Amino acid sequence: MNTPALSRRQFLQRSSQALASGLLATPLLQAAGAMPRSETLVHQLYSSLQEPQQKLLCFGWDDPRRLKVDNNWHITPQKLRDVLDGDQQDLVRQIFDSLHSDEYKKEVWRQFDQDNKGDGGFASSSMALFGKPGSGQFEFVLTGRHCTRRCDGDSEAGTAFGGPIFYGHAAKGFYEKPDHPGNAYWFQAKRANEVFQALDGRQRDLALLGDGRDETGSRTVNLTGKKTGLDGIPLTELSGDQKGLVRQVLGDLLAPFRKEDAQESLKYIEAAGFENLHMAFYKNQDVGNDGTWDVWQIEGPSMIWYFRGDPHVHCWAHIKEAA
Incomplete structure (x- = not known):
């Protein structure tokens, strides 16, 4: 899909306007006084999406894909590189990064880059947004090979990670040796x-x-x-x-x-x-x-x-x- 690319200045301007208008004033933010970085970035991403992008990436809260998990799948047919501009792809990278601990995120990225290298790396993954950030009910889901990750601002009550997740690694080929050399996990x-x-x-x-x-x-x-x-x-x-x-x-x-x-x-x-x-x-x-x-x-x-x-x-x- 070809969508009009936002300049970095336009992109930041739009995100700032959304923040100023109270888009991020969710119950989580009001109750805790500060929203986790991942959730803040999801709000910024949502505010940057143009209408054609929203039609491809945004769905209702009750869509059955929201809680689906698998070892190698795409939640939408469009990969990140097909539907998001460079700044938006960078926001998705930041969301994924912030869902992991400082201690292990380097290894998580090594795994992701190795497993998705043949298909073009991170831009070959896919994402979807369910519900509406700012409404108190939203969920971001990122999928690809050996990846299902979620960010929901505790919208899915009583559920860790916002729902089931998947991670994995084929470090040195599909069939690993008994000691699994180089495997991140x-x-x-x-x-x-x-x-x-x-x-x-x-x-x-x-x-x-x-x-x-x-x-x-x-x-x-x-x-x-x-x-x-x-x-x-x-x-x-x-x-x-x-x-x-x-x-x-x-x-x-x-x-x-x-x-x-x-x-x-x-x-x-x-x-x-x-x-x-x-x-x-x-x-x-x-x-x-x-x-x-x-x-x-x-x-x-x-x-x-x-x-x-x-x-x-x-x-x-x-x-x-x-x-």
């Missing part, structure tokens, strides 16, 4: 395997199963609401030290993301009961048959974090206050 599996090594024989029998769940888009992270009967060993079977290791794994899973999302996730996990979590490892998907489990998960009544490291890393996450 393999450190999470290494820590999870420390938990398995700390288990005794009876506990390992409870934790180690055959095959992990199928990857079927949004259904991969359907929440059950169940406290019992979930895959793997319930945390009630662990000692205090072992539970401490699981808490460290949760910290590692959340480490790449901004503080607001990490804190909200932990709050909901605790609200549903930390000891209601189950942890499972899957022996039939052991890359290299080395006894380091490449596929594992943590699941509770209202959360799932599924790590699939065979043949490369896919991670599916969904955390709610209640299923």
